[in-house]
Amino acid sequence: MVAVAEAAVTTTMTTTGGRYALLMAAHDSEYVLNKYGGYLHVFVAAFGDAGETWDLYRAIDSELPGPGELEAYDGFVISGSPHDAYADELWILRLCLLVRALHGMRKRVLGVCFGHQVICRALGGRVGKARAGWDVGVREVAIAEAPPRRFLDALRERDQLPLRARITEVHQDEVWEVPEGAEVLASSDKTGVEMFCVGEHVLGIQGHPEYTKDIFLSLVDRLLAAGSITIPFAEAVNRQLETTAPDREFWLMLCKSFLKAREE
Structure with a gap:
């Protein structure tokens, strides 16, 4: 089984x-707390494999691994947030320093x-409000013909790297300009940078590979209740979901291929 630990409680687990x-x-x-026990x-469930340890740091509450702990990890995942990646709240600035x-x-x-956005900002790129406004729903993105990357090549070899793939989107901010040395790996008709990488070790994805349909619908309801989107907007999203689904298995394979790739 996958070992799960909240770093603020304990990280001592043998795997x-x-x-x-x-x-x-x-x-x-x-909703997520009651049904899944939390986003961790x-x-x-989305990215983990048997025999791994996953530790939780609540970055939003200024919980981050210390300098002496970083070497112990094989990889890090930064979640989505209702906050703006370009804001100057102290926890966001600390997260940028960690990145x-x-x-x-x-x-x-x-x-x-x-x-995805905070990595871009931390490494010198530009992030801001999405010029086309809210993007909520399932959107098809075009996968670029990127140069060789181990985590992409592993999918290419199995003929599992499509030219286009659908992903769940919930965002009103976007990457305007990727950092120097970064490569854009995917784009859509609404968002110019749907995915980018820096070498073999940094990957940003604008959509939500981890979202299940029920989590996404719960979030749409919360956005509606908060007044962030209108009733007609929410109804259109719900209608889309009746006939369209994300290519979730592809995105999960991509993320796992990235996280589990080993340096030569």
């Missing part, structure tokens, strides 16, 4: 697999939605 840290940039929603379990440190160590870092 034979890798060790990963989830840096949570949001608080658990009531959602991410582990730079991990980049300098060539540690694997996967960013999802807000995580």
Whole structure:
């Protein structure tokens, strides 16, 4: 089984697999907490494999691994968030500093939605409000013909790297300009940078590979209740989901291929 630990409680667990840290940039929603026990379990179910340890750091509450702990991890995942990656809240600035440190160590870092954006900002790119407004629903993205990357080549060899793939989107911010040395790996008709990488060790994905349909619908309901989207907008999203589904298995394979790739 996958060993799951909340870093603020305990991280002492013995396994034979890798060790990963989830840096949570949001608080658990009531729905996810009640049904899944928190987002940690959602991410582990999506990206985890048998024999691994996954530790939780609540970055939004300024919980981050210390400098002496970083070397112990094989990879880091930064979650989505209702906050703006370009804001100057102290916890966001500290997260940016950590991303730079991990980049300098060539540690694997996967960013999802807000995580994708905060990695971009931390490494010198530009992030801001999405010029086309809210993107909520299932969107098809075009996969670029990227240069060789081990985590992509593993999928190419199995003929599992499509030219286009659908992904769940919930964002009103976006990457405007990727950092120097980064490569854009996917784009869509609404978002120019749906995915980017820096070498073999940094990957940002604008969509949400980890979301199940029920988690996504719960979030749409919360956005509607908060007044962030209108009733007609929410109804259109629900109608789309009746006939369209994300290519979730592909995105999960991609994320696992990235996180579990080993340096030569």
